Amino acid sequence: xxxxxxxxxxxxxxxxxxxxxxxxxxxxxxxxxxxxxxxxxxxxxxxxxxxxxxxxxxxxxxxxxxxxxxxxxxxxxxxxxxxxxxxxxxxxxxxxxxxxxxxxxxxxxxxxxxxxxxxxxxxxxxxxxxxxxxxxxxxxxxxxxxxxxxxxxxxxxxxxxxxxxxxxxxxxxxxxxxxxxxxxxxxxxxxxxxxxxxxxxxxxxxxxxxxxxxxxxxxxxxxxxxxxxxxxxxxxxxxxxxxxxxxxxxxxxxxxxxxxxxxxxxxxxxxxxxxxxxxxxxxxxxxxxxxxxxxxxxxxxxxxxxxxxxxxxxxxxxxxxxxxxxxxxxxxxxxxxxxxxxxxxxxxxxxxxxxxxxxxxxxxxxxxxxxxxxxxxxxxxxxxxxxxxxxxxxxxxxxxxxxxxxxxxxxxxxxxxxxxxxxxxxxxxxxxxxxxxxx
Numbered sequence: 001x002x003x004x005x006x007x008x009x010x011x012x013x014x015x016x017x018x019x020x021x022x023x024x025x026x027x028x029x030x031x032x033x034x035x036x037x038x039x040x041x042x043x044x045x046x047x048x049x050x051x052x053x054x055x056x057x058x059x060x061x062x063x064x065x066x067x068x069x070x071x072x073x074x075x076x077x078x079x080x081x082x083x084x085x086x087x088x089x090x091x092x093x094x095x096x097x098x099x100x101x102x103x104x105x106x107x108x109x110x111x112x113x114x115x116x117x118x119x120x121x122x123x124x125x126x127x128x129x130x131x132x133x134x135x136x137x138x139x140x141x142x143x144x145x146x147x148x149x150x151x152x153x154x155x156x157x158x159x160x161x162x163x164x165x166x167x168x169x170x171x172x173x174x175x176x177x178x179x180x181x182x183x184x185x186x187x188x189x190x191x192x193x194x195x196x197x198x199x200x201x202x203x204x205x206x207x208x209x210x211x212x213x214x215x216x217x218x219x220x221x222x223x224x225x226x227x228x229x230x231x232x233x234x235x236x237x238x239x240x241x242x243x244x245x246x247x248x249x250x251x252x253x254x255x256x257x258x259x260x261x262x263x264x265x266x267x268x269x270x271x272x273x274x275x276x277x278x279x280x281x282x283x284x285x286x287x288x289x290x291x292x293x294x295x296x297x298x299x300x301x302x303x304x305x306x307x308x309x310x311x312x313x314x315x316x317x318x319x320x321x322x323x324x325x326x327x328x329x330x331x332x333x334x335x336x337x338x339x340x341x342x343x344x345x346x347x348x349x350x351x352x353x354x355x356x357x358x359x360x361x362x363x364x365x366x367x368x369x370x371x372x373x374x375x376x377x378x379x380x381x382x383x384x385x386x387x388x389x390x391x392x393x394x395x396x397x398x399x400x401x402x403x404x405x406x407x408x409x410x411x412x413x414x415x416x417x418x419x420x421x422x423x424x425x426x427x428x429x430x431x432x433x434x435x436x437x438x439x
Contacts, residue, residue, distance in 0.1 A: 134146070161187075165177050229251065245265070317332075398430075
């Protein structure tokens with residue numbers, strides 16, 4: 001059972017609530033709690049509560065013992081009973097919140113912490129717990145203020161600093177995130193995870209060289225840290241250093257041959273460097289390790305197309321479309337273009353239809369379909385479609401140009417003139433091309 005850092009602190013302090021002068025029963029409970037004998041604590045606390053229903057110490061220890069044994073529902077009831085006995089016991093509020101968190105009730109957990117934060121404004125624990133709870137539930141905007149207060153009062157808590165930096169990053173406060181991660185790395189320079197987070201923040205800020213330096217430092221600290229190689233590859237690629245990035249990716253595949261993303265990066269970078277044979281081999285290896293790796297199938301198809309293996313490319317695009325709703329529209333659109341190149345215009349138009357049905361808002365997909373009608377010399381069939389497309393995407397230069405070519409072929413010169421006027425503003429180069437075609 002996983003407990004938060006704050007709750008570990010709570011476990012250590014809760015037993016100290018027992019008064020110095022205790023009865024025999026309380027002494028036994030205290031001894032059992034100190035050695036972590038939670039079933040005994042539960043039994044003794046239950047006995048004490050039978051004798052005195054308002055025994056706040058027994059009620060609190062009963063809550064603690066149940067929570068430590070994974071009896072979250074029982075512990076929650078005991079925590080609320082403790083609050084009813086004495087609402088000034090801060091630990092009871094914190095334990096009730098922890099119970100709700102363990103029961104996967106984040107809203108209820110946070111609500112209890114908010115109440116504790118308001119009730120005990122001078123205590124750091126509720127503020128600390130509230131900030132961490134907000135962060136755990138993805139409410140980073142709400143987490144920032146309590147985390148900032150906690151860090152101000154306890155600047156040595158590096159875990160709080162890291163969580164605050166994460167929340168800055170998640171809310172788009174990249175400068176604040178970067179500055180805080182820099183402090184964290186200065187505090188703990190041997191921690192590779194902190195260096196990776198610092199590098200990610202630097203990368204988001206556009207400091208590519210500094211990010212690269214952090215990733216290299218992480219690899220130096222831990223030569224088998226796969227995340228560091230992946231991050232370094234991304235940073236080098238962002239700097240258009242494809243050859244160097246490829247070397248890093250190949251190094252990763254030697255260190256960990258089972259890392260599918262390492263092979264994917266080898267394939268992607270090989271493709272960028274016009275090495276389709278190496279690219280195909282790498283993508284196949286990535287797929288062997290992760291059979292539903294949709295991005296690998298998509299780029300494998302591109303590599304096959306680069307080699308001129310059109311049928312293999314078609315099958316890879318189809319596989320990608322089958323397993324990835326996110327990539328399916330792009331796969332179908334690229335598939336349509338391959339069919340067009342092969343002169344299979346009926347198949348191309350059908351594939352265009354599939355792409356558009358999945359992402360109807362893409363003017364690029366609509367323009368690609370019009371281009372297929374043009375290449376197939378079937379512009380008269382698209383007469384109604386052309387009018388609809390021009391009205392729907394009046395700001396898309398690519399689509400307007402595609403429609404104008406078909407309209408010109410259909411003899412609708414007045415419509416073409418209207419499009420040329422629009423393209424004079426949107427894309428003068430395309431407007432000039434249309435004028436040449438008209439003449």
